[in-house]
Each structure stands twice: as structure tokens, then as C-alpha cells.
Amino acid sequence: MSRRNLILIVACVVGLIFLGGAAWRAGVFDQGEAAGTALVGGPFQMVDQNGKAVDQSILKGKWSAVFFGFTYCPDVCPTTLQTLAAAQQELGDKADRLQVVFVSVDPERDTPEQLKTYLSNEVFPKGTIGLTGTPEQVAAMAKAYRAYFKKNGEGQDYLMDHSTAIYLMNPKGEFATVLRHNSPPAELAKQIAEAIS
Numbered sequence: 001m002s003r004r005n006l007i008l009i010v011a012c013v014v015g016l017i018f019l020g021g022a023a024w025r026a027g028v029f030d031q032g033e034a035a036g037t038a039l040v041g042g043p044f045q046m047v048d049q050n051g052k053a054v055d056q057s058i059l060k061g062k063w064s065a066v067f068f069g070f071t072y073c074p075d076v077c078p079t080t081l082q083t084l085a086a087a088q089q090e091l092g093d094k095a096d097r098l099q100v101v102f103v104s105v106d107p108e109r110d111t112p113e114q115l116k117t118y119l120s121n122e123v124f125p126k127g128t129i130g131l132t133g134t135p136e137q138v139a140a141m142a143k144a145y146r147a148y149f150k151k152n153g154e155g156q157d158y159l160m161d162h163s164t165a166i167y168l169m170n171p172k173g174e175f176a177t178v179l180r181h182n183s184p185p186a187e188l189a190k191q192i193a194e195a196i197s
Contacts (some may be wrong), residue, residue: 042144049116049130059173063098066145066167070106070160071118080181081124088125090189094196100125104132105149105162139147
């Protein structure tokens with residue numbers, strides 16, 4: 001092998017190492033997964049259904065089932081909240097260790113007052129925390145939770161397309177697992193109880 005070829009090979013290897021290191025620092029490679037933790041959750045600034053400014057500290061001290069939706073949702077959101085309420089009952093004495101957090105992806109219509117009225121439905125989980133905010137705040141929280149949403153339609157009767165996952169967060173506010181919104185209440189309760197134990 002000629003000296004010129006050897007220099008070329010060494011230069012290529014050094015270049016690849018340099019580019020790989022730069023990509024790693026820039027987050028191109030998912031460092032969270034490599035470390036065994038999911039990159040779900042993080043800091044947020046929102047407003048609850050009482051008009052109070054809140055942040056990620058509301059997740060501290062309890063297990064939290066975080067769900068993204070909107071109050072004008074015709075099907076998935078009310079069904080999911082009813083299922084979570086039934087799962088809460090199935091949990092028995094462990095129910096007081098779980099809180100439900102409903103995050104609106106429709107800040108245009110979901111004011112704190114609208115959230116408060118919506119969440120007062122007796123078939124929804126007791127003590128559910130409703131969150132809304134500016135479009136920028138909502139987008140930032142959805143991004144932190146890897147939640148998808150998009151406005152669908154025009155006029156006052158538009159809908160919101162959104163992801164349906166329920167994120168179970170531990171009492172430190174860290175991601176524990178994803179719960180499927182269409183699981184039976186007994187299955188949800190079992191998953192939550194196993195996480196809590």
C-alpha cells in the first residue's frame with residue numbers, strides 16, 4: 001500500500017470519528033434510548049382549569065396518567081377519560097396514588113373555564129387536572145411528550161387530530177410506560193398497579 005493511500009485512509013477514519021462525535025453531541029443518536037430511558041416528558045409552563053399557572057412540579061409526589069386531547073372531542077377523549085375513571089376504581093386503595101392530567105391541544109377553545117366545566121363530568125376521573133395555555137406552550141409540552149396534534153377543518157366546528165397514548169409518569173415526574181387508550185379498565189388498572197408496586 002502506498003504512503004498516499006495510507007494517509008487517505010487515516011484521514012477518512014479521523015473524519016468519520018469527528019463527524020460521529022459531532023452528530024452524537026447534536027443528539028442525532030438517541031442518547032436516552034442508549035441509556036435505557038425514554039425521552040418523554042420534561043419542563044412545561046401551562047395553566048390549570050382554575051386559571052393557575054403550573055409547571056412540571058404538579059407531577060411530583062404521585063403517579064400521573066398524562067393524556068392529550070380536547071374538550072370538543074366527540075369520541076376518543078371522553079371514552080379514554082371514562083376508562084381511566086373505571087381503572088381508578090379498579091385500583092382500590094392504590095387509587096389515591098394516581099392522578100389524571102388532561103392536556104388540551106385546542107387552546108383556541110379550551111379556556112380554563114371550558115376545561116373546568118368539561119372535567120366536572122361525574123363519569124370522568126375525580127380530581128383530574130386540566131391543562132391549557134398559549135398555542136406556543138401547548139406545542140412545547142406536546143413536543144416534550146412526543147404527542148402529535150393538528151387542527152382539522154375550518155370554522156367553529158373544527159376537530160383536532162391527536163395521538164391517543166396515555167403516558168404514565170412516576171412520582172418524580174419521569175416517564176414510566178405508555179398505556180393504550182383502548183385497553184379495558186381492568187387491564188389499565190393492572191398495568192398501573194404493577195408500576196406502582
